[in-house]
Amino acid sequence: MTESGLDAVGSILNLTLGLLTLYLVRKNQSVRWNEKIAGLAFAWMFIGKSIVNMSTYLIDSNSSGDIDFENVVATSTVQFLQGMVMYSDEIFTTTIFILCLFYPIPLLRTERQIKIGLTLVFSFLIYRAIVFTAFGPNILFIPGAIYFLPGLVWGANYMRFRQLEVTQNIQDAKHIADVSLICLILLMGGIWLYWPGMLFQANYFYTIDIWGGALSSDIYDYSWQAFYAASVGLGICILFMEIYCATKRRSSPIGIVFLSYFIIGFAGYFILSKTATTGSSFDQLQVTWDMFTFSVHYDIMRPVIAMFILLNYGLVKAENPSDFRIAKTGTIVLVVVSTSVLLELVQYVMPFSEIISAAILGIIIAVGVGWEEKVFNNLITEFRPLNDILDEVHFATPEVQLDESFSKKFNLTFLTYIGISLLLAFVIGVTDGLVGG
Numbered sequence: 001m002t003e004s005g006l007d008a009v010g011s012i013l014n015l016t017l018g019l020l021t022l023y024l025v026r027k028n029q030s031v032r033w034n035e036k037i038a039g040l041a042f043a044w045m046f047i048g049k050s051i052v053n054m055s056t057y058l059i060d061s062n063s064s065g066d067i068d069f070e071n072v073v074a075t076s077t078v079q080f081l082q083g084m085v086m087y088s089d090e091i092f093t094t095t096i097f098i099l100c101l102f103y104p105i106p107l108l109r110t111e112r113q114i115k116i117g118l119t120l121v122f123s124f125l126i127y128r129a130i131v132f133t134a135f136g137p138n139i140l141f142i143p144g145a146i147y148f149l150p151g152l153v154w155g156a157n158y159m160r161f162r163q164l165e166v167t168q169n170i171q172d173a174k175h176i177a178d179v180s181l182i183c184l185i186l187l188m189g190g191i192w193l194y195w196p197g198m199l200f201q202a203n204y205f206y207t208i209d210i211w212g213g214a215l216s217s218d219i220y221d222y223s224w225q226a227f228y229a230a231s232v233g234l235g236i237c238i239l240f241m242e243i244y245c246a247t248k249r250r251s252s253p254i255g256i257v258f259l260s261y262f263i264i265g266f267a268g269y270f271i272l273s274k275t276a277t278t279g280s281s282f283d284q285l286q287v288t289w290d291m292f293t294f295s296v297h298y299d300i301m302r303p304v305i306a307m308f309i310l311l312n313y314g315l316v317k318a319e320n321p322s323d324f325r326i327a328k329t330g331t332i333v334l335v336v337v338s339t340s341v342l343l344e345l346v347q348y349v350m351p352f353s354e355i356i357s358a359a360i361l362g363i364i365i366a367v368g369v370g371w372e373e374k375v376f377n378n379l380i381t382e383f384r385p386l387n388d389i390l391d392e393v394h395f396a397t398p399e400v401q402l403d404e405s406f407s408k409k410f411n412l413t414f415l416t417y418i419g420i421s422l423l424l425a426f427v428i429g430v431t432d433g434l435v436g437g
Helices: 003-027 033-061 076-102 111-135 145-167 173-192 195-199 218-247 253-272 281-312 321-349 354-368 371-381 386-392 406-431
Strands: none
Touching: 003 033, 003 281, 003 321, 003 406, 033 076, 033 281, 033 406, 076 111, 076 145, 076 173, 076 406, 111 406, 145 173, 145 218, 173 218, 173 253, 173 281, 173 386, 195 218, 195 253, 218 253, 253 281, 281 321
16 A cells, blocks of 8 residues: 555545534534534544545646655646645644634633634634635745644643642543643644654754745745644653653553654654665665654544544534444444554555455454444443533533534534635636746
């Protein structure tokens, strides 16, 4: 399986999970208002990433070899698809901003604040779409801004509640810290895989060029690097906190997942930091390592992490047998697809026949029957609502009555944006907007 194949699988997976989540969130009546907003945000995060992945896959299909934005931007079709990559990725950015404002701790606590906050977030979405349409990759786009506010909010939440758990022995505070940390892993996990590159000044970190030199300026690329560096700095702070908690026998499973990203990143330094000749076996090793780590995080781990949050923390509740079956189906699809993709990646490195690959997948699924049901039941039933914990630590979630049409307006906003994105991307393709600037 190539990297473009991973994008195609990720697109189908994200779209399936997004539609299932939209359905289940709409049916849920017992979740608190901030949890409902978070559930809707996760659903559109899936859908937005689905469009990004499929557009990236089609770019690769319309070009020779691997994706290279600087070299393949030639045809109107490719420019249209590049426009869709950027516009659709803004859906992810917007949902991340919404999540950090409402989950796990709602920063906007009145109906008026919610309206103003969401208006500002969607206005920022429109602003960035206009800037990209008019100027392409430009510093006015504020590249990398997605990491600032969420990093500040979730980082502060994590530090605060980890400190409450350790110093004041408030056991349940760790759940708030955990969900804040797992949201950070979802957002910044791919960057944390490159943390040694920043500390040891390796080229693979400091020569990040998102769009290619012909399309973006040095200041644009520098802005990305600056926010990447800030994200790594936050990760190192969390690393020290996790080490400190471990010395107090307060380690958590989410903390172990976080540490695994840093360990993998450290191992990757010895591969990615070496200079390789294009086409050499070592160059191929670097490409394969990136595919197994960076690409797997963005295409497979992000849906897994988001679905874990939805199920484990009660954002999606199966309130009747029909909803339970739908939620279970989504989980099974996620597990089976992720497993098959990982098998395909292993086969890419160590080629073996498709019959053996199918047999291994069949054995895994057979062994998993019953086990996956037990895990699913634990995820969706054995949780304590985070809002109950917040009440105990004096961060009580206020009672806010959302308008009955809130969900419809929320969904319609994103649908309208996707429609406008198609039109703007078409304009870019017809006018050679990226080539001509």
